[in-house]
Amino acid sequence: MQKASNGPRAGSRSDDQTGDRRGGRTVNRQVLADHVYEELLASLMDGRLEPGAAVSIDGTARELDVSPTPVREALARLEHTGMVRRVALKGYRVAPVFTREDFAELMEARLAIEPVNARLACSRLTPERLAELEEAVADLKSAPRGPSFADYKDYLEADERFHQLIAKQTGNQFMVAAYAALGGQVQRFRLFGGVGITDAENAIAEHQSVLDALSTGDPEKAEAAMADHVQKVRARAIADAPAD
Amino acid sequence: MQKASNGPRAGSRSDDQTGDRRGGRTVNRQVLADHVYEELLASLMDGRLEPGAAVSIDGTARELDVSPTPVREALARLEHTGMVRRVALKGYRVAPVFTREDFAELMEARLAIEPVNARLACSRLTPERLAELEEAVADLKSAPRGPSFADYKDYLEADERFHQLIAKQTGNQFMVAAYAALGGQVQRFRLFGGVGITDAENAIAEHQSVLDALSTGDPEKAEAAMADHVQKVRARAIADAPAD
């Protein structure tokens, strides 16, 4: 909306993050489509884009002041994550809200994958990664948990980060990919699943339990702690869920 | 290569599969990017595109006689499957061959996911799906298994179909997504993992065992049979693997 069509700036992209230099050599070249992808992902992950909302290609392009081409590319990647759906010739839409059944399926899948991740992560845990996990739990404890949306965004972000770190700690690229296929949905559920932040105290305790189990180095314990956590999340969500 | 640049046909796409009509109303509208995606996926799945090969955007566009735009979109989707990798400003490349470690990780992930799929599928098995599974196993048995590449393509296709059907039979969209995150890699490993078709007899017997276990309706048996199958595949592959 700001600076809408202020003039053609074709090809003059040497001042944004493209040619980012650090220490004298280019480190992480990035193209516009990557930027758009991250922007859209952030909007989806923190709830700015609500389920069911249309994501217009041209509209997004105008908003970000780019051409539709990189937006198409970014959305094509996002489609494969399940966070947006596409209908040919009709465009993209944020995936609809979770039904009760969707939620049950998601929890079933988490229960199949996340305890295994905890077990594998435990047997390969490095001190550095353990520190990162401790930091995530600390952030979880210290994050504000007010009633408004923005108030517990940090809490949700720390929650997602904790689980994602465990997936990465497995050192298994395919388990990371499998969790990633769920991760976005998990986060979306946290935002729009109906269950609020009321279970924070319990959830924090369970995360601490998982972390403790990982610290002991006993893979079986870690697996059990994670399974326990996921099951309790499911139980609380069912209890809190609205009538429909 | 054939019919290279025979002339501009801009906007005349009312004769290909776009406006496909059946019974009077349009049923499944398809855009060019979908066609390109399927074309590339087929090339990857049956080995026409070998690991490490460059996949040029412009080149593919010329070959399929379309513009680069839909090719970009198709490749963006494929990137998220892990079958092609992208480097900014350098283009796409078919994912490299499996190392021993990659193979171990893939089998670890399959062992975490596929037995669960078998268990879930078993408890929700419908006669129609069971028939499809039986057909896949029958195709597995009847498929030619010659020494040349094209000779056992059908065999590999039936193998992939069997596992994918079980994933779908879970009725859990997230388990399907998780398997899909692996599925492409599994197929690629079958093609280029070094292990040939020597284990066909054993593998067929194991697939039959999985099918039998599913037929009994005992989820525990199905899970065990699938775990046994994956573990034996791993064992055979390790035994057959070349020195490096």
Place this chain on the structure above:
DNA sequence: CATGCTCAAATCCTATAGGGATGCATCTGC
């Protein structure tokens, strides 16, 4: 011979143009 430079072709990346379809507001006829 090995190494560095120059240049040209190929390729990637983004913007723009325009065809076709859809949706919505407006208008007309009953």
Place this chain on the structure above:
DNA sequence: GCAGATGCATCCCTATAGGATTTGAGCATG
């Protein structure tokens, strides 16, 4: 007043143009 037709705006989709970057060959130099 209301149903259907019409026009306009919006959007998706593909092609094309052109700038920016990479790459590899050819050539010069130590």
